[in-house]
Amino acid sequence: AELIDVPANQLIGSAFKNLGLMVTINQRLDFDQIELLLDEFGFEAVREEEYGADMEEAVEADLEADLQTRPPVVTVMGHVDHGKTSLLDYIRKTNVIAGESGGITQHIGAYHVELPGGRSIAFLDTPGHAAFTAMRARGAEVTDVVILVVAADDSVMPQTIEAISHARNAGVPIVVAVNKVDLPDANPMKVKQDLLQHGIVLEDFGGDVMSADVSAKRGLGMDELLEKVLLQSDILELRANPDREAVGTVIEAQLDVGKGPVATVLVTNGTLRVGDHVVCGMYSGRIRAMLDERNRPVAKAGPATPVQILGLPGVPGAGDQLIAMPADRAAEIAQTRQRLEREKRMRIKSRGVKLTDLSKM
Numbered sequence: 489a490e491l492i493d494v495p496a497n498q499l500i501g502s503a504f505k506n507l508g509l510m511v512t513i514n515q516r517l518d519f520d521q522i523e524l525l526l527d528e529f530g531f532e533a534v535r536e537e538e539y540g541a542d543m544e545e546a547v548e549a550d551l552e553a554d555l556q557t558r559p560p561v562v563t564v565m566g567h568v569d570h571g572k573t574s575l576l577d578y579i580r581k582t583n584v585i586a587g588e589s590g591g592i593t594q595h596i597g598a599y600h601v602e603l604p605g606g607r608s609i610a611f612l613d614t615p616g617h618a619a620f621t622a623m624r625a626r627g628a629e630v631t632d633v634v635i636l637v638v639a640a641d642d643s644v645m646p647q648t649i650e651a652i653s654h655a656r657n658a659g660v661p662i663v664v665a666v667n668k669v670d671l672p673d674a675n676p677m678k679v680k681q682d683l684l685q686h687g688i689v690l691e692d693f694g695g696d697v698m699s700a701d702v703s704a705k706r707g708l709g710m711d712e713l714l715e716k717v718l719l720q721s722d723i724l725e726l727r728a729n730p731d732r733e734a735v736g737t738v739i740e741a742q743l744d745v746g747k748g749p750v751a752t753v754l755v756t757n758g759t760l761r762v763g764d765h766v767v768c769g770m771y772s773g774r775i776r777a778m779l780d781e782r783n784r785p786v787a788k789a790g791p792a793t794p795v796q797i798l799g800l801p802g803v804p805g806a807g808d809q810l811i812a813m814p815a816d817r818a819a820e821i822a823q824t825r826q827r828l829e830r831e832k833r834m835r836i837k838s839r840g841v842k843l844t845d846l847s848k849m
């Protein structure tokens with residue numbers, strides 16, 4: 489009751505009403521009962537053996553001295569048709585590293601952009617709020633900065649407000665892109681005033697939220713926008729330890745006809761290398777090959793680098809964690825997770841039977 493912040497008598501009431509269990513306040517419940525009960529309150533019970541001691545030991549804390557500045561990870565949000573996709577497209581297309589031909593060739597759910605001055609930014613390539621909240625619901629909070637796109641001819645709209653509250657709930661700072669400033673009826677000043685009413689105080693008004701007037705279509709102001717994202721990330725002092733075993737988060741994954749299971753992983757700490765053994769969601773395997781967003785093979789990927797990995801025996805889920813570790817331990821953890829998942833599915837099945845039985849009574 490304490491953990492989920494629900495009064496004990498409410499839990500006891502729900503146990504009786506929904507599970508037919510008469511319990512007292514100092515009675516022990518078994519895992520299955522806890523799982524069903526928590527489900528009624530929108531929580532998922534997870535066994536300690538699943539994510540407990542083993543994983544904690546696997547992801548050791550870093551020493552202060554080992555930490556280095558890492559690039560920010562950015563998600564683009566905003567109201568429909570305000571230009572999220574156009575903005576990501578523009579950045580993707582113009583991001584051709586000097587001396588190289590061709591831009592980003594494949595969609596892998598994330599890409600990384602090299603900027604003049606040797607800095608870089610990782611973009612999650614799925615605009616919108618659904619992806620952001622889905623990742624958060626799975627405990628995967630990978631976004632450091634949200635670019636909030638607001639069209640200057642339309643100003644603040646319902647999904648703008650929704651995006652603001654998502655970012656706020658996640659504690660992620662916003663950089664505002666006032667888009668479509670090329671349009672004759674664009675009114676950037678109105679956007680800034682409207683944002684004020686939702687607690688977003690831009691620098692122009694003496695606040696600390698940075699913004700840039702842009703046109704994703706014409707490419708106006710985009711350098712300034714990326715500059716502001718870097719300034720914002722400097723304030724966050726984002727750091728990671730590149731000299732450790734890799735930890736990452738699955739951004740998206742699918743079964744490729746030619747390559748087998750492929751997963752785009754954003755490395756959040758450490759460095760992932762070809763040949764590493766990993767546990768990833770319910771699977772363990774050896775990284776057979778890695779590809780970047782230009783479809784080029786890479787041997788290693790450091791913090792805040794998205795990379796497509798090949799070599800897993802199955803398709804993990806978006807939001808799943810990846811950890812590099814010795815092969816035998818990875819296999820052991822994957823086996824435990826698969827067993828727990830099977831057991832869970834059995835319980836859900838048997839629960840379904842119970843409910844139909846009840847309805848017949």
Ligand code: GDP
Binds near residue numbers: 566567575702
């Ligand atoms: P999304 O729904 O937020 O992803 O918005 P889109 O990127 O799909 O853009 C919606 C429409 O606005 C498209 O027709 C774009 O061509 C147009 N658009 C996007 N950015 C700009 C801009 O900077 N200027 C103008 N004039 N049109 C834009």
Ligand code: MG
Binds near residue numbers: 573574615
């Ligand atoms: Mg779009």
